Amino acid sequence: MKEKLVLVGNGMAGVRTLEELLKIAPDKYEITVFGAEPYGNYNRILLSPVLAGEKSIDDIMLNTIEWYEEHNITLHSGKKVVNVDRRQRKVIADDGSEEPYDRLLLATGSNPFIIPVPGHDKEGVIGFRDIHDVDTMLDCARRFKHAVVIGGGLLGLEAANGLMLQGMNVTVVHLMETLMERQMDPVSGEMLKQELETKGLNFLMNTQTEAILGDERVSGVRFSDGSEIAADLVVMAAGIRPNIELAKRIGLHAERGIVVNDTMQTFDPKIYSVGECVQHRGETYGLVAPLFEQAKVCANHLAEHGIGFYEGSVTSTKLKVTGVDLFSAGDFIGDETTEEIVMKDAANGIYKKLVLKDNKIHGAVLYGDTVDGAWYFQLLRDQTDVSDFRESLMFGQAHLGDSGHGGENAAAAMSDDMEICGCNGVTKGCVVKAITNEGLFTLDEVRAHTKASASCGSCTGLVEQVLASTVGDYSASTKATPMCKCTDHCHDTVRAAIRDHHLTSIQAVRDHLEWREPDGCASCRPALNFYVLAAWPAEAVDDPQSRFINERVHANIQKDGSYSVVPRMWGGLTTPNELRAIADVADKFEVPMVKVTGGQRIDLFGIKKEDLPAVWSDLNDAGMVSGHAYGKTLRTVKTCVGSEWCRFGTQDSTGLGVQLEKFTWGSNMPHKFKIAVSGCPRNCAEATIKDFGVVCVDSGYELHVAGNGGIKVRATDLLCKVASEAEVKEYCGAFIQLYREEAHYLDRTAPWIERVGLSYVKEKVVEDAASRKALNERFIESQKRSQNDPWAERVSGKVAADEFTPLKVIS
Amino acid sequence: MSNWVEVGTVEEIPKLGSRVLQTPDGDVAIFRTADDAIFALRDKCPHKDGPLSQGIVHGHNVTCPLHNWKISLESGEAQGPDEGCTGSYAVKVNDGRIQVELKSQS
Ligand code: SRM
Ligand SMILES: Cc1cc2nc3c(=O)[nH]c(=O)nc-3n(C[C@H](O)[C@H](O)[C@H](O)COP(=O)(O)OP(=O)(O)OC[C@H]3O[C@@H](n4cnc5c(N)ncnc54)[C@H](O)[C@@H]3O)c2cc1C
Numbered sequence: 003m004k005e006k007l008v009l010v011g012n013g014m015a016g017v018r019t020l021e022e023l024l025k026i027a028p029d030k031y032e033i034t035v036f037g038a039e040p041y042g043n044y045n046r047i048l049l050s051p052v053l054a055g056e057k058s059i060d061d062i063m064l065n066t067i068e069w070y071e072e073h074n075i076t077l078h079s080g081k082k083v084v085n086v087d088r089r090q091r092k093v094i095a096d097d098g099s100e101e102p103y104d105r106l107l108l109a110t111g112s113n114p115f116i117i118p119v120p121g122h123d124k125e126g127v128i129g130f131r132d133i134h135d136v137d138t139m140l141d142c143a144r145r146f147k148h149a150v151v152i153g154g155g156l157l158g159l160e161a162a163n164g165l166m167l168q169g170m171n172v173t174v175v176h177l178m179e180t181l182m183e184r185q186m187d188p189v190s191g192e193m194l195k196q197e198l199e200t201k202g203l204n205f206l207m208n209t210q211t212e213a214i215l216g217d218e219r220v221s222g223v224r225f226s227d228g229s230e231i232a233a234d235l236v237v238m239a240a241g242i243r244p245n246i247e248l249a250k251r252i253g254l255h256a257e258r259g260i261v262v263n264d265t266m267q268t269f270d271p272k273i274y275s276v277g278e279c280v281q282h283r284g285e286t287y288g289l290v291a292p293l294f295e296q297a298k299v300c301a302n303h304l305a306e307h308g309i310g311f312y313e314g315s316v317t318s319t320k321l322k323v324t325g326v327d328l329f330s331a332g333d334f335i336g337d338e339t340t341e342e343i344v345m346k347d348a349a350n351g352i353y354k355k356l357v358l359k360d361n362k363i364h365g366a367v368l369y370g371d372t373v374d375g376a377w378y379f380q381l382l383r384d385q386t387d388v389s390d391f392r393e394s395l396m397f398g399q400a401h402l403g404d405s406g407h408g409g410e411n412a413a414a415a416m417s418d419d420m421e422i423c424g425c426n427g428v429t430k431g432c433v434v435k436a437i438t439n440e441g442l443f444t445l446d447e448v449r450a451h452t453k454a455s456a457s458c459g460s461c462t463g464l465v466e467q468v469l470a471s472t473v474g475d476y477s478a479s480t481k482a483t484p485m486c487k488c489t490d491h492c493h494d495t496v497r498a499a500i501r502d503h504h505l506t507s508i509q510a511v512r513d514h515l516e517w518r519e520p521d522g523c524a525s526c527r528p529a530l531n532f533y534v535l536a537a538w539p540a541e542a543v544d545d546p547q548s549r550f551i552n553e554r555v556h557a558n559i560q561k562d563g564s565y566s567v568v569p570r571m572w573g574g575l576t577t578p579n580e581l582r583a584i585a586d587v588a589d590k591f592e593v594p595m596v597k598v599t600g601g602q603r604i605d606l607f608g609i610k611k612e613d614l615p616a617v618w619s620d621l622n623d624a625g626m627v628s629g630h631a632y633g634k635t636l637r638t639v640k641t642c643v644g645s646e647w648c649r650f651g652t653q654d655s656t657g658l659g660v661q662l663e664k665f666t667w668g669s670n671m672p673h674k675f676k677i678a679v680s681g682c683p684r685n686c687a688e689a690t691i692k693d694f695g696v697v698c699v700d701s702g703y704e705l706h707v708a709g710n711g712g713i714k715v716r717a718t719d720l721l722c723k724v725a726s727e728a729e730v731k732e733y734c735g736a737f738i739q740l741y742r743e744e745a746h747y748l749d750r751t752a753p754w755i756e757r758v759g760l761s762y763v764k765e766k767v768v769e770d771a772a773s774r775k776a777l778n779e780r781f782i783e784s785q786k787r788s789q790n791d792p793w794a795e796r797v798s799g800k801v802a803a804d805e806f807t808p809l810k811v812i813s
Numbered sequence: 814m815s816n817w818v819e820v821g822t823v824e825e826i827p828k829l830g831s832r833v834l835q836t837p838d839g840d841v842a843i844f845r846t847a848d849d850a851i852f853a854l855r856d857k858c859p860h861k862d863g864p865l866s867q868g869i870v871h872g873h874n875v876t877c878p879l880h881n882w883k884i885s886l887e888s889g890e891a892q893g894p895d896e897g898c899t900g901s902y903a904v905k906v907n908d909g910r911i912q913v914e915l916k917s918q919s
C-alpha cells in the first residue's frame with residue numbers, strides 16, 4: 003500500500019513541493035491537501051495586478067481543481083486544519099473530518115500583521131494577503147471614496163497603487179522617513195515617492211497611527227500627533243508574521259517560525275515544513291524564490307532520494323507597480339567597511355547605487371533603469387571580484403553593439419507586439435502570455451515554452467525583466483547553477499572531480515558524481531567529453547556519440563540536412579592551385595553555392611553527407627585540410643598584409659599568423675577560438691575583437707585577449723607586450739591552455755575572463771614565467787595528439803567508415 | 814499488409830547512435846540505445862524537418878541537431894512543452910538482425 007502524505011496549506015510553497023515530488027516520485031504517496039481558502043492553488047504574487055485591474059482571478063490560477071484530480075490528489079478546499087494528533091498520526095479539520103498520515107507537510111504561510119491599535123477590529127480594516135482581501139478592496143472601491151494604507155513597503159505600495167487605479171483617493175501612512183526602507187536608500191526612496199505622488203498617491207511620512215475611528219465600520223484614522231483623516235477602508239500592510247498557530251497548538255518547536263533543519267524536517271521527524279511559516283538557520287523568508295528552493299529540497303527528501311540540502315538564500319526584490327522600475331538586492335545601505343559607486347540622473351529619473359566590499363558587490367539599488375539588475379545580482383551571489391572592470395561596472399553589462407533585440411534594454415517600455423527574441427521571433431506579448439497561462443516562474447521554463455532567449459541568449463536580460471515584471475521577483479538564488487538537469491553539480495565541481503579523482507571517461511564521471519540519467523543528455527555529454535579529454539589527453543578516448551553532429555562529421559549541418567565544407571587557408575593565404583582545386587570540387591559535385599566567409603576563407607555549401615569523404619579527398623589531394631569551421635576549436639587566424647607589402651606594416655603579420663595557425667589548429671577547446679594578427683595599430687585584421695589578438699608595433703607585439711565580435715561585442719583586454727615572435731607563441735599557447743583547463747564548456751574567452759578576472763589570467767600567464775612555461779608545455783603536449791587532419795582520417799576509410807553510408811537502401 | 818524488411822544487424826549501428834535506411838518514401842532513422850534497444854523513426858523532426866538520425870541519443874530519446882527538440886524514440890513524440898510527433902515504425906530484433914515494418918508510415 004502507498005504511504006499517505008498530507009499537506010496542510012494549499013498555497014504556493016506547499017503545492018510547489020507536491021509538483022516537485024510528482025516529478026521525481028509520482029507514485030510514492032497517496033496525497034491529501036487541506037486548504038483554508040476555497041480555491042485551487044493560485045499565484046499570490048499576482049494579487050497586486052488583479053487589484054490594479056491588469057489581470058483577472060482566472061489569469062492567476064496555478065493549479066486548478068482538475069489538476070488535483072488528474073494527479074489523484076484529494077483536495078479539501080475551504081477546510082482549515084485545527085489540530086494534529088501526532089501520536090496516532092492524523093490531522094483534524096474544522097468540520098470534524100480526520101485524515102491519517104505517514105508524512106505531514108505544513109505550509110501554512112504567514113498572516114498580515116494587524117497593528118493592535120484601538121479600533122483595529124472594525125469593519126473595513128483588512129490585510130492584503132488573499133483573494134478575499136482583494137474582493138473586499140474591489141467592493142470598497144465601488145462603494146466608497148477614501149482609503150488609507152498603513153505601511154509604505156512593497157505590499158503597501160502595491161495595494162495603494164491598485165486602489166488608486168480603482169478610483170479611490172489613497173493616502174499611504176509610513177512610520178519611517180524613507181519608503182520601502184528595507185529595499186531602498188533615502189535617495190531612491192525619495193525619487194520613488196515623487197513619482198508615485200505624480201501618479202496621484204498621497205503620503206504621510208514619519209507618521210504613527212494611534213487609533214482607528216468609527217462605529218461599526220471605520221470612518222477615519224488618528225495619528226500620534228493628534229491629526230485625523232477620513233477613511234472608508236484601512237489596509238494594514240505593516241509586515242507579515244509566519245503562521246505558526248497550528249504548529250504551536252500541536253507542540254511542534256517554533257520560534258518566529260516553525261524550526262526546520264537543512265532537509266526541511268521539523269523537530270518531529272514525520273513532519274516537514276516549507277514556506278513562509280518556516281524558520282531556517284534563524285531566517286524567515288517572504289519571497290517565493292527561496293520557498294521554491296525549499297520545496298525542491300523537501301520533495302527530494304519526501305521521495306527518500308536523500309540528496310540536496312537547503313542552505314539559505316540571498317534575495318532581491320522588484321516593485322510591481324506598472325511603469326515604475328526598481329530593483330534592489332543585498333545590503334545597499336553599507337557601513338564604514340564598504341564603498342559606494344553612485345550614479346544619479348534626476349531629469350531622466352535614474353538612480354543607481356552599488357555597494358562594494360573588498361571589491362565585491364555587497365548590495366545594489368537601481369531605480370528607473372533596472373536592466374542590469376540580474377547581472378549585478380549574479381555578481382553578488384557569486385561574490386565575483388570586480389576590480390578588473392570596476393570603472394565600467396556602473397555602465398552595466400549591456401553595451402552598444404549588442405545584437406538581436408533592436409537596442410532595447412528596458413522591457414517595461416516595450417509594447418506587446420515588439421520582438422524580444424530576434425532568433426526565434428518571440429514578442430513580448432507572447433512571453434507574458436506564456437508566463438501567465440502556463441504559470442511559469444523561471445528563465446528555464448520560459449525558454450522551454452517560448453524559446454525566447456533559448457538560442458543565442460542575447461535577449462536573456464530582457465526576458466528576465468519581463469518575467470520579473472509579470473510574476474514579481476522570482477530570481478532563483480542558488481549559488482552555482484548545475485551543469486544540466488542530470489546533476490546538481492556545477493561545471494567547476496565536475497572539472498575538479500575529473501582532475502582530483504583521475505576520471506578518464508564520461509562514464510566514470512557519471513558514476514562518481516551519481517548522475518541522474520544513465521547516459522546523460524545532449525547538453526552534458528559534449529561537455530564531459532571535452533573535460534575528460536582536456537584533463538587526461540593521453541588516457542581519455544574521444545566519444546564520437548557525445549559530440550554535436552558538426553564535430554562528429556567534421557562539417558556544418560545546414561537547415562536542409564546537407565553540409566558545408568570549409569578548407570583551411572593558413573592565415574588567410576591561398577594559392578592558384580588551391581583555388582583551382584576548390585573550383586574543380588565545386589564543378590564536380592555541383593555545389594550550389596560558393597561563398598567567401600567572414601573568416602578569410604571559402605565555404606562550399608549544400609554538400610550531401612555521402613559525398614563528404616569524396617569532396618575531402620579531392621581537397622586533400624591539393625594539400626588542403628579541414629578548416630574546423632564546425633568545431634569547438636581553433637577556427638581562423640585572420641591576418642592583414644603586414645611589413646612584407648604594406649607601407650605601414652611594422653612586422654610580418656601574415657607570416658606570424660600562419661605560424662600561430664600551424665601551432666594551434668586542431669586543439670579541443672571549451673568553445674570556438676579565433677585569432678588575428680594586425681601589422682600595425684590600424685588593426686585591419688580586427689585583432690581587438692578576437693579571443694587572442696596580436697597588434698604589431700614597431701617595438702614588438704601587443705597581445706590582446708578575450709575579445710568577441712559576435713552576439714555581444716567585447717573589445718579585448720591588453721594582456722601584455724612582448725618583443726619576439728617566439729614569445730608571442732609561448733604566451734598564446736599558455737593562454738589557450740589556461741582557457742582549456744579552466745573555462746566552462748561553451749564559454750568563449752570573453753565570458754570566462756569576465757568571471758575569473760584579467761588579473762588572474764595575468765598572474766598565470768604573464769607574471770609567473772614558470773607557470774606560463776608549464777601551461778605552454780602542456781598545450782604542446784596535447785597538440786601532439788590533436789593535429790591529425792580529421793578529413794584525411796575519414797578519407798582513408800579507417801575512421802568512422804559507417805558514418806557516411808546509409809545502413810541500407812531500399813528502392 | 815505488413816511489410817517487414819531486414820535492414821542489417823545491431824552491430825552495424827553504434828551504441829547511442831543511428832544509421833539511415835533510405836526508402837522510396839523518405840529516410841528512416843534506425844537508432845540504437847545504450848541498452849541495445851532498436852527504434853525506427855521517420856528521419857524528419859516534427860519541428861522543421863531536421864534529420865533526427867544526426868542527433869545525440871540519450872536514454873530512449875534523441876535531441877534534434879537543428880534546434881534541440883527532444884524526441885521520444887518510443888513514440889516519436891516531442892518531449893516537454895514542445896508539441897509534435899514524427900512517424901515511428903515497428904521493429905523486431907532476432908539474433909542481432911533488425912527488421913523494420915515499413916507500411917505503418919504515419
Ligand atoms: C560561415 C560564416 C559566415 C560567413 O559566411 O561569413 C559563419 C557561419 C556560422 N556561424 Fe559564425 N560564421 C562566420 C564567421 C563569424 C564571425 C566573423 C569572424 O570570425 O571574424 C563571427 C563574429 C566573431 C566572433 O566569433 O567573435 C561569428 C559569430 C558567430 C556566433 C556568435 C559567437 C559569439 O560568441 O557571440 C555564432 C553562434 C555560436 O557560436 O554559438 C556563430 C555560429 C555560426 C554557425 C556555425 C551557426 C551554426 O551553428 O550552424 C554558422 C554556420 C553556417 C554554416 O552552415 O556554415 N557565429 N561568425 C563565417 C565562417 C568563418 C570561417 O571561415 O570559419
Ligand atoms: C499581494 C502580494 C504580493 C506579493 N508579491 C511578491 C513578489 O513580487 N515576489 C515574491 O517573491 N513574493 C511576493 N509575495 C509573497 C509570496 O506570495 C509569498 O511568499 C508566498 O505566497 C508564500 O507561500 P506559502 O506557501 O508559504 O504561503 P501561502 O501562499 O500564503 O499559502 C499558505 C496557505 O495555507 C493556508 N492555511 C494556513 N493555515 C492553514 C490551516 N491550518 N489549514 C488549512 N490551510 C491553512 C492559507 O489559507 C494559505 O492558502 C507577495 C504576496 C502578496 C500577498
Ligand code: SF4
Nearest residue numbers: 425458599600712713
Ligand atoms: S551564418 Fe551566422 S549570422 Fe548568418 S544566419 Fe547563420 S548563425 Fe546567423
Ligand code: FES
Nearest residue numbers: 858860861863877
Ligand atoms: S528541426 Fe528539429 S528541432 Fe528544429
